[in-house]
Amino acid sequence: LYGYLSVFITYFSFIYVFVNFGTEQVFLRFSVPETKNKISTQKTVLYLSLFFTLFSALTGTILFKHWYKEITINPVFLFFSSLSIIGSTFLFSILRLNSNFVLSQLLSNSWKIGMFFLSAVYLIYSYSDFYLFLNIISMIMIVCFIFYLFYIIKKIQFNFSTERTNKQLFESSFHFFISISSFSLIIFADRFIVEHKYTFEKFGDFFYLSTFFLAPFSIIQSYIGFKQLIHFKTNFIKRDFQRFLKKVILFGVLMAVGLCAITFLIRYFKIINFPFEHYICIIILLLITGIVRLYASSVSAAFEAKTSIETLRKSNLLIVIITVLILLFTFIFVDSIGMITVNIIIVCFLRSLICKQLLYNQIKKEK
16 A cells, blocks of 8 residues: 555656646746736736646546556546646745745645644554545645635736747747656656556555655755745856855765664664665665755756756757656666666756756856
């Protein structure tokens, strides 16, 4: 059952960052907060977001029910929870642009917080109804989405401008979608490949390890992207950015050392019975993955804030080719979990180098 839960969580984590087809990035890029609770944007972006939210929720539900027939979850609940998760990405961007940073973070993590407390209740009272657990999590997603949707409708006013043409918005959305798609594939590819090549039980172990060791990095990664994109949008200096990258790498290394110390104490005092010592190589690779992802999130924040369409087009071409080639090779020929993780690290690092160099080239030309 833990393997099934891993698939369920991976599905929602994946669609949260993947299937709004880049419209939230277009919104962040071309919308302007005029005053508190007043945002200037384009109607086309809102219409695109609504369409892709409905389309993606329906498509995701159909594919999930087709691929994972073993997981018996109500399709109506699955559809509306998918709709809520996908829609939340756009609501998150609205709150973020409006400087409602606390509310946006609560929205982004509400279902994870709910799952934590629900897991605690299950543990304390020894509940074992797995599918009730899934349905309750789905309800939490739906209720949170509805609450925040009504909050935004009531509190935030939108002024619609025609500064950008529909052609510019469609083109930007397409290229941001390609960029986000390639990044999402890199982030989640190891889980999907391991799930395909191994049993649900083995996948459950890998998911447990990746969650345990990458979750702290993901929190910091999310914070970096969350705060720095807005900062880089108005204040990007190459020298300061390079210093920032060095600090991020150092912080990542220190966090990796801290996680190793915590793991040792957990095993020494027998707090958790999971056999971490059997997966030392995988743990080291996951920690390296975390450091590389912190670096990548910093580069992505600057790239998304400052990139031109021409630069974005070039990066997409190079990154898609490299990502597809390496992931296809991994999917077809690689059977070791360790080597799967190594290849994901390589793709993520190469993507960051490409984005950083193209951004530097763009800034140099603009001067």
